[in-house]
Structures are given as structure tokens and as C-alpha cells.
Amino acid sequence: MGRLVMKFGGTSVANIERIHNVARHVKREVDAGHDVAVVVSAMSGKTNELVAWASAASPMHDAREYDAVVASGEQITSGLLAIALQSLGVQARSWQGWQIPIQTSDAHASARILGIDGAELIKRFKERKEVAVVAGFQGIHEATGRITTLGRGGSDTSAVAIAAAIHADRCDIYTDVDGVYTTDPRVVPKAKRLDKVAFEEMLELASQGAKVLQVRSVELGMVHNVRVFVRSSFEKPEDIDPHGTPPGTLICSEEEIVESQVVTGIAFSKDEAQISVRHIEDKPGVAAAIFGPLADASINVDMIVQNISPDGKTTDLTFTVPASDYNRARDTIEKARDKIGYKTMDSATDVAKVSVIGIGMRSHAGVAAQAFKALSERNINIRAITTSEIKFSLLIDAAYTELAVRTLHTLYGLDQA
Amino acid sequence: MGRLVMKFGGTSVANIERIHNVARHVKREVDAGHDVAVVVSAMSGKTNELVAWASAASPMHDAREYDAVVASGEQITSGLLAIALQSLGVQARSWQGWQIPIQTSDAHASARILGIDGAELIKRFKERKEVAVVAGFQGIHEATGRITTLGRGGSDTSAVAIAAAIHADRCDIYTDVDGVYTTDPRVVPKAKRLDKVAFEEMLELASQGAKVLQVRSVELGMVHNVRVFVRSSFEKPEDIDPHGTPPGTLICSEEEIVESQVVTGIAFSKDEAQISVRHIEDKPGVAAAIFGPLADASINVDMIVQNISPDGKTTDLTFTVPASDYNRARDTIEKARDKIGYKTMDSATDVAKVSVIGIGMRSHAGVAAQAFKALSERNINIRAITTSEIKFSLLIDAAYTELAVRTLHTLYGLDQA
Numbered sequence: 132m133g134r135l136v137m138k139f140g141g142t143s144v145a146n147i148e149r150i151h152n153v154a155r156h157v158k159r160e161v162d163a164g165h166d167v168a169v170v171v172s173a174m175s176g177k178t179n180e181l182v183a184w185a186s187a188a189s190p191m192h193d194a195r196e197y198d199a200v201v202a203s204g205e206q207i208t209s210g211l212l213a214i215a216l217q218s219l220g221v222q223a224r225s226w227q228g229w230q231i232p233i234q235t236s237d238a239h240a241s242a243r244i245l246g247i248d249g250a251e252l253i254k255r256f257k258e259r260k261e262v263a264v265v266a267g268f269q270g271i272h273e274a275t276g277r278i279t280t281l282g283r284g285g286s287d288t289s290a291v292a293i294a295a296a297i298h299a300d301r302c303d304i305y306t307d308v309d310g311v312y313t314t315d316p317r318v319v320p321k322a323k324r325l326d327k328v329a330f331e332e333m334l335e336l337a338s339q340g341a342k343v344l345q346v347r348s349v350e351l352g353m354v355h356n357v358r359v360f361v362r363s364s365f366e367k368p369e370d371i372d373p374h375g376t377p378p379g380t381l382i383c384s385e386e387e388i389v390e391s392q393v394v395t396g397i398a399f400s401k402d403e404a405q406i407s408v409r410h411i412e413d414k415p416g417v418a419a420a421i422f423g424p425l426a427d428a429s430i431n432v433d434m435i436v437q438n439i440s441p442d443g444k445t446t447d448l449t450f451t452v453p454a455s456d457y458n459r460a461r462d463t464i465e466k467a468r469d470k471i472g473y474k475t476m477d478s479a480t481d482v483a484k485v486s487v488i489g490i491g492m493r494s495h496a497g498v499a500a501q502a503f504k505a506l507s508e509r510n511i512n513i514r515a516i517t518t519s520e521i522k523f524s525l526l527i528d529a530a531y532t533e534l535a536v537r538t539l540h541t542l543y544g545l546d547q548a
Numbered sequence: 549m550g551r552l553v554m555k556f557g558g559t560s561v562a563n564i565e566r567i568h569n570v571a572r573h574v575k576r577e578v579d580a581g582h583d584v585a586v587v588v589s590a591m592s593g594k595t596n597e598l599v600a601w602a603s604a605a606s607p608m609h610d611a612r613e614y615d616a617v618v619a620s621g622e623q624i625t626s627g628l629l630a631i632a633l634q635s636l637g638v639q640a641r642s643w644q645g646w647q648i649p650i651q652t653s654d655a656h657a658s659a660r661i662l663g664i665d666g667a668e669l670i671k672r673f674k675e676r677k678e679v680a681v682v683a684g685f686q687g688i689h690e691a692t693g694r695i696t697t698l699g700r701g702g703s704d705t706s707a708v709a710i711a712a713a714i715h716a717d718r719c720d721i722y723t724d725v726d727g728v729y730t731t732d733p734r735v736v737p738k739a740k741r742l743d744k745v746a747f748e749e750m751l752e753l754a755s756q757g758a759k760v761l762q763v764r765s766v767e768l769g770m771v772h773n774v775r776v777f778v779r780s781s782f783e784k785p786e787d788i789d790p791h792g793t794p795p796g797t798l799i800c801s802e803e804e805i806v807e808s809q810v811v812t813g814i815a816f817s818k819d820e821a822q823i824s825v826r827h828i829e830d831k832p833g834v835a836a837a838i839f840g841p842l843a844d845a846s847i848n849v850d851m852i853v854q855n856i857s858p859d860g861k862t863t864d865l866t867f868t869v870p871a872s873d874y875n876r877a878r879d880t881i882e883k884a885r886d887k888i889g890y891k892t893m894d895s896a897t898d899v900a901k902v903s904v905i906g907i908g909m910r911s912h913a914g915v916a917a918q919a920f921k922a923l924s925e926r927n928i929n930i931r932a933i934t935t936s937e938i939k940f941s942l943l944i945d946a947a948y949t950e951l952a953v954r955t956l957h958t959l960y961g962l963d964q965a
Binding site for chain 2: 147150151181184185187188189191192193195196197198199200202203204206207209210211212213214215217218224225227229230276277278
């Protein structure tokens, strides 16, 4: 017997039939003796409809009113699931963000969770075995008493935060994939599902393009040490043994991973653009002169590579931005030309970033060197390299992305037997 | 300069274009210098959709969860209207029932308003000229912290209650009719719109079938002396002079009606069924034996006629029920036959009730007698009569309804010139 959070996204609650299916999933866990809090998204399509209405009412709208409108989607699902659970004989009640309350910042439409008091929910587990059905994605800013939302994908974050607040043993995220893979199976059919992955690795995998979980929810899981289990929402509730080990990927602390691989996964992204600024003076303040204006323009810079200047006087600096920001980034740098004092700028849009991730790298030397060798044997040119403790990323020509990913996947022994 | 509540129903806010139209109505009053609170319903069709989902989730559902689901409809409209108002440069914010709060009983799905603190709304009128956009139909039960709804048509009640709480000079109800008429204009084309009608008269008109306003909102207006103005939502905001006298009907206290008519209006209802119980013993407890079981079966009894028994021993008792409850009512009486001790029961479904209403009747004798004479001249048989201080009702054969209404309308001088 334990305490579980179960999170279901918009597709899983898209209509009444699917909501009943979710109710049966929940009943299975309740029958197995667990305390359960369920976190739900809005019915698939609902949020888009509400967002469209708010934009039609006025393109430049008050984010506080936007939140009041959009949060209604999760409110509806929470009530409907509570009804569906009760119809199966399961004690349940819905909770809106302001009722628990889930306290957030006042950054409307992208609020951060500040605190959740789980005491009332825990009391109800103990006294009545009552399932808490929590509206995801939303909270309240207590000083103003207004409804807030956490931004897209915020229900994952709600789920992990609720799990931390009620000291849950696990937070199950039901998604349309059955776990986290070593890389994208559409590119590498031999990709394997990972049984376990460390929070740090998942952060790199997620932010590098594995779109299974919101990055913020993984960060939150890491901070509060909430074990997050990614599993499929397509399995029939009746086919699952609640006492068995269901297929899926557990995202947990490093300590829980006994036999860690050197490399856990390969992430990649083709939506990259590279900008190189050449012959800039090698003196303090130059980096600030480049990245300050980009930050002011809300352009997210990813890789940054600057070499030790050979003559101590001038150097080159390369960085990547999302392909969609490419033109704006170039304009921004050109406008700041006098301040930066560069000679030439060159750039490319047909580039891709491939990242190799694994906490085992920390204690293994030469992991990156193997990659350089294998890629050069395939005639894949490496444009830039960045490294961190548990990851290295390579910038290559986009045309070679799939070849590079497959090569590295085999190289590090990730292929399915 | 004054303080106004403006209430718009579902048809008036059915889509974004109409919400913008409502915003222009509100701006007109704000520009004229008024403090304004707007009360809105859910977008037309929304509430039905939400109710259908709750029923599909489970036909026998928890009314608390039903309320959480259904209240979201008004939440959406309130946010959208606040956005639309801001886009016109009008300061505005949305208020959910729990934010004000609008305190209600815990009779979920048909809660009663217990109290509203209007201080914060009034403060914001004074400090910022901020329009309060209030989600109608909903409130909160404070002890449990749960969302409640007031039942169908509850937004009228919300509007009048908000008007009482903020001491509004008037509560404008925008509807798809331009006021209250002497009778149904579809039956009597010469029916006139009333400029003013007393609360007591409106209660009789509304409960007798004039479906302009919720009866509860009229009761509330009478108790708190809130002047309620029924007006058309179809007029273009630009065509209305905010300083002029718009067409509509003011529902107000008797004192405000200087020249009261003897008869104000004629109401009628064809959805009636008549049941007569004959030869019952004329002794205490018999009425209770009949109407107790009907009340237990939630059957609404309307007219009740019992004559003084000629011999002091047995008497007949006639009452009416809604036609839809006819069969259930007969069954209920038959089951209680032994307890009631009647000899025969006869009944009819093709009957109609015609009511003549006017506070002037109090001081005028012979008003009903004129009606009896006029109807007998048309060969209309009167099956039963009940009277109150400001009304009398006649039960007649349904086939004569229109003839009777037209005859009485002319008789009491209500026809348009």
C-alpha cells in the first residue's frame, strides 16, 4: 500500500468514454489499497478553443482574464472525473487550484508554483479513502485572490508538485508513449525503452528534444525527489496487474539506478541555426555585448563556443539559436556591430545538434573521443562541440543527422538486441 | 450619475461578436458616468453541453461535482467580457462567485444566496472606475469552500442580489423581449407594454406564465427594494441615449406607481390538469391526507378549491397540477384512497387557467363579477375560481383560452389604442 499521483493529459480525457476509462485506471489502484490523487488536463481541444476565444475578444488581452477563461477547461474535467469515479463506487471529490490552494506567483499565464499544503488531502485519504481529483495547470495568487495558470504542459508540473505535497511514493504520468527511449524510435528503430533514467539525464533528454515530459516538471521532481513514472495511457485498465511492474520509464535519483550505463541516450534537434562572429577583440565585456541584446530580444541562445584566442588579441565566437529566431538574431547582432566590434559574421541554418547523455560519463574518460572517431569514419564534419559533466553536444550539417544518431546509438551499445 | 447592474443572458453573449456588442452597451453607461456591475450568463448552449456531459458521466451524479462543472460556463463569459471591455479602454475585471464571495446555502444545483459583501466592488468603483464583471448563476458555500449554482435562470437572481449588495439605483435585465406586456402579444395582438409594474403583480404575472424573469429574482427585488428594469438586448448600443428613457418595463414598489390601474395584466396557462375528489368527509385532516402524499411525490399543486359543505358532512375538493404530473398525481391519490376516504375521483386534462392581476383590485369591488358576466356572455363555462388580494384565477375549458383572454383584456381596458 502506498500513495500515488496519477496524471492524465488531454487525449486521455477527450470525451466521456475516455474519462470512464481513466476512472477504471484509478479504481484499479484504489482497489490495490493505494491513496490516490489524480491530476487532469482539459479535454483535448478545449484549451485551444478557450485560448482562441480570448484572442478573438482582444489580441492583446489581460493575462489575468485569460487565466480565468482558460482554467475552466481543467475545472470541467475534474468535476466529470469525480462523477465518473463515484459511479464506480469510488469516493472522490474535485479540487480546483484555489481550493487546495495551489499557491503560485502572479506571473499570469506562466505562473510558478510557490507552495501546496497537502494536509487536507492526506486527512481525507486516511479518514475516507477519498480520491482527490485535482484540476491541473492552475493555481491561485493568494494576495490578489486571482486564478493563475502555469502555461502549456503545466499539468505535468501540477502532478509532480502535488506528489511532493502529499509525499507520494510515485507520480505516474500517463502519456501517448510508453516511456522514455534511448533516442527517437522513428529515427532509430532499434531504440530501447529505458527502465530508469536519472533526473539530470531526463532534463538533458527533454530539453534536447525528447518531448515526453515538461522540463519544469522534471526539475521539480529532482528538487523534491519525486519518483516520476512515464507510462502508456493506451493499456486497458483491466489488463494491468496493479501489483506487477508495468512497462514504462522511472525518472528517479541517481542513487536508485544501480547499474548505470555510461551513455543513456542520444538526443537531437534540427531546428537550429548557427551564427559565428569573427575577429572580435578578446577582452572582458565582449560576450555581454553579444548576448545582452539577444536576451533583450527574448532569443534563446543554446550552444556557445569560444576558443582561446591564439594570439591573445582576437577570437571567434559561435552560438546557436532556434531556427525560427534566426533572422531576428542576425538583425540584433548587426545592430550591435559597433558595440561588439566584430569584423565578419557568418551563419548557417541547415545545421543540427546531436547530444550524447549519460551520468556514467562523469567517471569514464574518452567517451566523447569515441564519438569523434566514429563520426569522422562516416565523413561527418563536426562544426562545434560543447560539453558538460553528463553530456556533450555536437553541431553538424543537418543532412547527416540520422546517420550520426544511428552511428552513436550503435557505438554506445544502445541498440536493442 | 448613478450605480447600475446590467444583466445579459446566454443569447446576448452567444459568441465573441455579441460579447463585443455587450461591451459597447456597458461602455455607454460607463461613459455616462455610472458605476457598473455586469452579470453574465454562460454562452448560449454552453450550459446544456456541460449538463449533458455531467449526465453522461453518470445519470445520478453528485450535485457538488455538477456545480463545479456547470459553473465554468459563466466563468468563461466573465473573463471574455472583461477582455472585451478592456479592449474598448474600459477598466474591468471578472469576479467568480467564490471571489466576491457570493455566499450561498449548500443546496447544490439550486442554492439560495445568503449574503454578498459589496464593499470591495464599491471601493473599486470609487478608486478606479472599474467595471465588475460578475459570473452569474454561481456562488460558494463557505463552510465547505465548494462552488454552488443557483439553478436554471439563476443569473437573474445573481443580478438582483448584486444590485442589493452594491446599493444600485437600478438593475437592468437585457432580454429578448422589450418589457413586460399586459398579456402574451401572440394571443392578443393589442397587448400593451407596461411602463411600470409592482413587484407583487410581477410575481403573479411571472409565476402564471409570463416567462420574462425568474420568480426568485422578483422576490429578491421585492425584499431588498431593487428596481428591476426589463429591456431589449436587440437595440444597438449606439442607438441608445444613456440620458433618455429607453423602452422597457420597470418593476418597482407600489409606492413608485402613481396612477395604478385596477387590472395590470392577464396571465394564462394551458399546461394544467384538474382533479376533483368527491364525497370526502368534511373533517380536520382530510386536506392533509390529500396534499401530504402529493408533496411527498414533489407534485406542485396550484389552485385548490373547497366549498363549504352544504350538509356539514361531506364535501368536494378540486385542485390543479401541471399537466406533466397528471398521471402521477392520480396514482398518488388512488393509493391514498383509504386514508382520504373519498367516494369518486374525476379529472380533466383539457383545462386552462386564466388569471387577472392588479394591485388596484384591493380598493375596487366587483372586479371579478365583471369577468364572470363577460365570460358567460361568451358562453364560457367557469369550472373553478380562486381569489387573492391582487388576483383572481379561473379554470376553464382549454379550447376557450384565447377567447377568454381577449375578452378580459378588452373588458379591463388593456387594449392598445
